Amino acid sequence: MSFSRILFFADELAQANRLALLLSRYGHEPVPLAARDPWTQADGADGLMLDCKRLTAEWRLLATTLAERGLPVVLFADALPEHLQQQLLAAGVTLVPHKLGDKEPVEAWIKLARTQQGARAQQQQRMAELEQKLAERKWVERAKGVLMKQHGLDEEAAYKALRSAAMQHSLSLGELARRLLAKNEAE
Structure with missing residues (x-):
């Protein structure tokens, strides 16, 4: 206790x-x-x-x-x-x-409330992670579109180019896509 x-x-x-x-x-x-x-x-x-x-x-x-x-x-x-x-x-x-x-049994109710708060916090964290993954996926799709348009690549070739560049620069695919989009918008 x-x-x-x-x-x-x-x-x-x-x-x-x-x-x-x-x-x-x-x-x-x-x-x-x-x-x-x-x-x-x-x-x-x-x-x-x-x-x-x-x-x-x-x-x-x-x-x-x-x-x-x-x-x-x-x-x-x-x-x-x-x-x-x-x-x-x-x-x-x-x-x-x-x-x-x-x-x-107030102690049982307090424990239940703490358990529910812990589960709620985990759900919120998981939701934030999923939202981040969705955003990264959107960035990747948009970056593929940019590469396809600028370099005349098909979708698979654009994805391979992104993946290769991400590994080469030790970045996640989402981060590389975000940077590529930011650079493209700045130009």
């Missing part, structure tokens, strides 16, 4: 006390969020847990923003409209579809 600073808010005092007690039992430092300005307390936090009867726009914004920054966020809410659920899930918020109970 790792010690961590978990921010929490519940719109009912009894639920706030229950959440603080449960977090403490699992060895976390529960930090109550001030309803007036919760943003100032977010720095240095290891997670956020919310239990709201009525999820206001400010709490929704805080939850989605912190989740998008990679902070594990768990929201206990038993009656959210579907469009809000989708918005929160898309941002990376872990939704628990019931109110916080007396024997709630």
Whole structure:
């Protein structure tokens, strides 16, 4: 069990006390969020847990923003409209579809939120890699077109010329294509 600073808010005092007690039992430092300005307390936090009867726009914004920054966020809410659920899930918020109970396994919810954040970060990294590969592929296709037009090559010969030059200059095919296109546009 790792010690961590978990921010929490519940719109009912009894639920706030229950959440603080449960977090403490699992060895976390529960930090109550001030309803007036919760943003100032977010720095240095290891997670956020919310239990709201009525999820206001400010709490929704805080939850989605912190989740998008990679902070594990768990929201206990038993009656959210579907469009809000989708918005929160898309941002990376872990939704628990019931109110916080007396024997709630908050540690399991925190672990789940951390796991989901890790998976989300991997997906975002993979997506960025795929977007980069797609961009490189487009550069290669455009560079082949330039070579075909300028030197009267067919597609296969243009590709072989690009590949050969890339190996000769120790560049990736995409980088060589990008440089060739930049040089061609400058002329």
